[in-house]
Amino acid sequence: xxxxxxxxxxxxxxxxxxxxxxxxxxxxxxxxxxxxxxxxxxxxxxxxxxxxxxxxxxxxxxxxxxxxxxxxxxxxxxxxxxxxxxxxxxxxxxxxxxxxxxxxxxxxxxxxxxxxxxxxxxxxxxxxxxxxxxxxxxxxxxxxxxxxxxxxxxxxxxxxxxxxxxxxxxxxxxxxxxxxxxxxxxxxxxxxxxxxxxxxxxxxxxxxxxxxxxxxxxxxxxxxxxxxxxxxxxxxxxxxxxxxxxxxxxxxxxxxxxxxxxxxxxxxxxxxxxxxxxxxxxxxxxxxxxxxxxxxxxxxxxxxxxxxxxxxxxxxxxxxxxxxxxxxxxxxxxxxxxxxxxxxxxxxxxxxxxxxxxxxxxxxxxxxxxxxxxxxxxxxxxxxxxxxxxxxxxxxxxxxxxxxxxxxxxxxxxxxxxxxxxxxxxxxxxxxxxxxxxxxxxxxxxxxxxxxxxxxxxxxxxxxxxxxxxxxxxxxxxxxxxxxxxxxxxxxxxxxxxxx
Ligand code: SF4
Ligand code: SF4
Numbered sequence: 419x420x421x422x423x424x425x426x427x428x429x430x431x432x433x434x435x436x437x438x439x440x441x442x443x444x445x446x447x448x449x450x451x452x453x454x455x456x457x458x459x460x461x462x463x464x465x466x467x468x469x470x471x472x473x474x475x476x477x478x479x480x481x482x483x484x485x486x487x488x489x490x491x492x493x494x495x496x497x498x499x500x501x502x503x504x505x506x507x508x509x510x511x512x513x514x515x516x517x518x519x520x521x522x523x524x525x526x527x528x529x530x531x532x533x534x535x536x537x538x539x540x541x542x543x544x545x546x547x548x549x550x551x552x553x554x555x556x557x558x559x560x561x562x563x564x565x566x567x568x569x570x571x572x573x574x575x576x577x578x579x580x581x582x583x584x585x586x587x588x589x590x591x592x593x594x595x596x597x598x599x600x601x602x603x604x605x606x607x608x609x610x611x612x613x614x615x616x617x618x619x620x621x622x623x624x625x626x627x628x629x630x631x632x633x634x635x636x637x638x639x640x641x642x643x644x645x646x647x648x649x650x651x652x653x654x655x656x657x658x659x660x661x662x663x664x665x666x667x668x669x670x671x672x673x674x675x676x677x678x679x680x681x682x683x684x685x686x687x688x689x690x691x692x693x694x695x696x697x698x699x700x701x702x703x704x705x706x707x708x709x710x711x712x713x714x715x716x717x718x719x720x721x722x723x724x725x726x727x728x729x730x731x732x733x734x735x736x737x738x739x740x741x742x743x744x745x746x747x748x749x750x751x752x753x754x755x756x757x758x759x760x761x762x763x764x765x766x767x768x769x770x771x772x773x774x775x776x777x778x779x780x781x782x783x784x785x786x787x788x789x790x791x792x793x794x795x796x797x798x799x800x801x802x803x804x805x806x807x808x809x810x811x812x813x814x815x816x817x818x819x820x821x822x823x824x825x826x827x828x829x830x831x832x833x834x835x836x837x838x839x840x841x842x843x844x845x846x847x848x849x850x851x852x853x854x855x856x857x858x859x860x861x862x863x864x865x866x867x868x869x870x871x872x873x874x875x876x877x878x879x880x881x882x883x884x885x886x887x888x889x890x891x892x893x894x895x896x897x898x899x900x901x902x903x904x905x906x907x908x909x910x911x912x913x914x915x916x917x918x
Contacts, residue, residue, distance in 0.1 A: 428452035429871040441466040448873055450840035460872040465710035477733035477756035479504045483554040493876045494898040505756050506556035511564050512546050518567040519596050522632045534912035538889050546887035547584040560588035569597040578611040590615035595643030605650035616647050620656040623675050627665035648682045655685040662705045670719030676861055677769045685862035692870040694780040702872050709763050710867045718781055722768055726783035731759040737796035744803040758881035764864035768832040786830040795821055818845055
């Protein structure tokens with residue numbers, strides 16, 4: 419059954435093609451035909467019912483007031499950002515080098531294979547930071563340095579300082595952790611410079627996934643890197659690249675590991691592997707893990723404690739930020755997570771020892787809060803606040819105070835968690851510190867399924883919230899950068915390798 423028409427890419431030549439998304443045998447597929455390279459049919463979401471459930475949470479649309487490109491062609495042929503883009507930049511990315519101290523077969527940037535060095539100067543990086551901060555109406559607040567391996571740059575600490583100088587409130591570094599493992603002082607220096615999070619590639623809790631994904635056993639380095647972050651008080655998010663048959667059976671163990679280290683690890687962001695156009699189509703289908711496969715794996719791996727319906731697309735939480743901002747005197751939220759409903763999925767999970775056998779029990783937030791009722795109420799309150807009638811502020815606060823307790827189930831709430839009090843503090847005072855009590859025990863479990871030319875859908879990139887800044891002044895959505903633009907951008911600024 420046809421679901422929608424969209425546009426996609428030819429995995430062989432990269433040409434933009436008309437495409438159709440449709441359901442068949444309980445799955446969602448995407449098909450397109452290239453005049454030169456024939457028909458491609460690929461899995462888009464592994465489960466039609468879960469696809470439909472996510473479809474209900476269509477995000478808001480925010481337009482960029484100062485696009486660099488007045489769109490004259492069709493998406494994604496003129497990124498920049500263009501005037502057709504439908505979201506602000508929630509996370510800015512800058513590749514600070516394509517050099518790396520590893521040679522991973524699954525790497526996006528594939529640094530060593532490129533045959534050239536791509537490494538923007540400090541001046542170029544400062545300009546890219548400024549370009550992200552100049553976006554209107556929502557200047558970008560969060561930046562991630564990526565690569566290659568960002569920590570091979572000797573000036574990485576200065577680059578963190580530079581991001582803070584330019585006004586970024588959140589700075590994170592995507593890393594394989596090797597240098598952090600070897601140099602205890604690096605974690606301390608990064609922390610002192612203002613780095614908020616280490617976004618650590620972490621494929622599993624045994625040597626095998628590393629040997630398969632990265633070519634060697636890196637587990638000891640990961641453990642040392644986490645230890646050095648702990649000593650520095652530098653927060654860590656674990657980032658497993660999921661590949662079917664390689665580490666999908668370790669999802670439960672990875673979550674357990676995260677909880678065992680929750681003094682310093684506050685989230686796990688699973689990323690199903692995406693494929694370069696040159697991968698044979700049948701191999702892509704064999705190894706593909708979609709978001710619906712991921713939530714089914716989690717349900718299975720946690721013996722049903724974290725079921726598929728405890729997960730929601732990130733856009734689901736949009737009303738929270740809106741209500742907090744309006745109650746605290748702003749017209750709208752500074753950041754809104756309005757990425758496409760089929761790009762990602764997330765939930766908060768708590769862990770508690772059970773009485774009796776003393777075993778660990780995982781409790782997703784949806785077990786003890788009626789989240790859909792809460793968000794319906796918040797949407798209603800937002801409308802009231804937006805209309806701004808006399809007394810609406812007071813009435814909304816009174817409504818929250820009266821209604822929140824009705825949506826919480828105390829008998830199912832983790833011990834010592836006064837969730838009603840925490841939420842009221844956050845809403846009424848904009849007191850994000852109040853969330854500390856919540857995040858101390860909660861683990862954010864999320865999954866973003868980056869696209870590749872096989873499953874590329876322009877509807878999703880138009881609503882992409884993760885954007886690369888490039889040295890030519892453009893700002894390019896992540897999945898278009900990796901499926902279409904990366905080589906061109908890097909080659910334009912490439913230096914011969916011998917200049918290393
Ligand atoms: S992805 Fe966004 S910026 Fe790029 S062409 Fe499409 S709408 Fe424009
Ligand atoms: S990076 Fe890709 S998967 Fe993530 S929001 Fe952007 S388009 Fe969607």
